[in-house]
Amino acid sequence: MTPIDSHPTRQEAEEAVRTLLRWAGEDPDREGLRDTPQRVIKSYDEFFCGYAEDPVDLLRRxxxxxxxxxxxxxxxxxxxxxxxxxxxxxxxxxxxxxxxxxxxxxxxxxxxxxxxxxxxxxxxxxxxxxxxxxxxxxxxxxxxxxxxxxxxxxxxxxxxxxxxxxxxxxxxxxxxxxxxxxxxxxxxxxxxxxxxxxxxx
Ligand SMILES: Nc1nc2c(ncn2[C@@H]2O[C@H](COP(=O)(O)OP(=O)(O)OP(=O)(O)O)[C@@H](O)[C@H]2O)c(=O)[nH]1
Ligand SMILES: [Zn+2]
CATH class of the missing domain: 3.30.1130.10 (GTP cyclohydrolase I, C-terminal domain/NADPH-dependent 7-cyano-7-deazaguanine reductase, N-terminal domain)
Structure with missing residues (x-):
């Protein structure tokens, strides 16, 4: 599995989260949700950090x-x-x-x-x-x-x-x-x- 070549910017990724919030019926600008896109993308860094890792390399030693x-x-x-x-x-x-x-x-x-x-x-x-x-x-x-x-x-x-x-x-x-x-x-x-x-x- 290879990561895609054209990686979106962080801003584009956060905008996508705002779109999903709107899709769910929310106002992404209300106070409680204002930082949510940023938090979600930060969570993605953690959830999907495997794409940046080489499992073969882990077994070299x-x-x-x-x-x-x-x-x-x-x-x-x-x-x-x-x-x-x-x-x-x-x-x-x-x-x-x-x-x-x-x-x-x-x-x-x-x-x-x-x-x-x-x-x-x-x-x-x-x-x-x-x-x-x-x-x-x-x-x-x-x-x-x-x-x-x-x-x-x-x-x-x-x-x-x-x-x-x-x-x-x-x-x-x-x-x-x-x-x-x-x-x-x-x-x-x-x-x-x-x-x-x-x-x-
Ligand atoms: N074999 C396999 N199936 C999975 C896995 N994770 C999710 N699925 C299944 O992938 C299928 C996707 O089916 P679709 O009919 O395309 O999607 P859907 O309409 O959301 O299906 P439902 O989950 O039945 O509502 C579902 O049956 C899921 O249960 C997995 O790790 N392995
Ligand atoms: Zn599933």
């Missing part, structure tokens, strides 16, 4: 002195904050990312950063899941990669079909996670256990 550790590395319950590309509303959930290292491991925070770099864009969940798995696979060249995302789509909970409580689960299994049912089972059974960190420690 690896460590090889791991004493032949070749078991699964799994980072679970990584919060996912994304936006639906169809309705431009939040997708909120968690991602679980596992890989079987081949000699080299990456700093674990980098797995969460890769999730963020792709999540902070307009997405559909299937593509988000695949992009995370494919990038880890291509850069670390591990024996296998597994990514599971479970998320709630506000386009389904607060509008349209109105189904609060519904979540979407997507997965991408590559390498041994795809070909070896024991590896896949081990991964899924770990995910079925209660998380140590469920209290947010």
């Amino acid at each position: 690896t460590f090889s002195e791991v004493d032949d550790y070749d078991e699964m590395v799994l980072l679970r319950d990584i919060r996912v904050e994304s936006h639906c590309e169809h309705h431009m509303v939040p997708i909120i959930g968690v991602a679980h990312v596992a890989y079987l290292p081949r000699k080299r491991v990456v700093g674990i925070s980098k797995l969460a950063r890769v999730v963020d770099a792709y999540a902070r864009r307009f997405q559909i969940q299937e593509r988000l899941t695949a992009q995370i798995a494919n990038t880890i696979n291509e850069e670390l060249q591990p024996y296998g990669v597994a990514v599971v995302i479970e998320a709630s789509h506000q386009c389904m909970t607060t509008r349209g079909v109105h189904r609060p409580g519904v979540s979407m689960v997507t997965s991408r299994m590559l390498g041994t996670f795809r070909t070896n049912s024991d590896t896949r089972r081990e991964f899924l059974s770990i995910l079925n256990r209660p998380a140590m960190n469920s209290s947010g420690i």
Whole structure:
């Protein structure tokens, strides 16, 4: 996904927000809304900072002195904050990312950063899941990669079909996670256990 070439000015972006406020039936010049376009665009800087990030770059630094550790590395319950590309509303959930290292491991925070770099864009969940798995696979060249995302789509909970409580689960299994049912089972059974960190420690 490449960002568009002709980036609008901040002023143009704020004007677009004023137009949407008018579309909703509001007066964008009333006191409470006067700074809203500016706030919205500032929020966009945060929500969509993924376009300015290179997920491949995040995985460049690896460590090889791991004493032949070749078991699964799994980072679970990584919060996912994304936006639906169809309705431009939040997708909120968690991602679980596992890989079987081949000699080299990456700093674990980098797995969460890769999730963020792709999540902070307009997405559909299937593509988000695949992009995370494919990038880890291509850069670390591990024996296998597994990514599971479970998320709630506000386009389904607060509008349209109105189904609060519904979540979407997507997965991408590559390498041994795809070909070896024991590896896949081990991964899924770990995910079925209660998380140590469920209290947010
Ligand atoms: N597969 C997939 N579908 C998604 C995702 N996010 C939103 N959608 C769906 O995208 C579809 C867009 O359908 P449309 O019929 O074009 O749009 P709509 O009239 O707003 O659809 P409703 O949501 O049913 O009201 C909807 O069914 C959404 O639920 C996603 O991440 N993956
Ligand atoms: Zn949507």
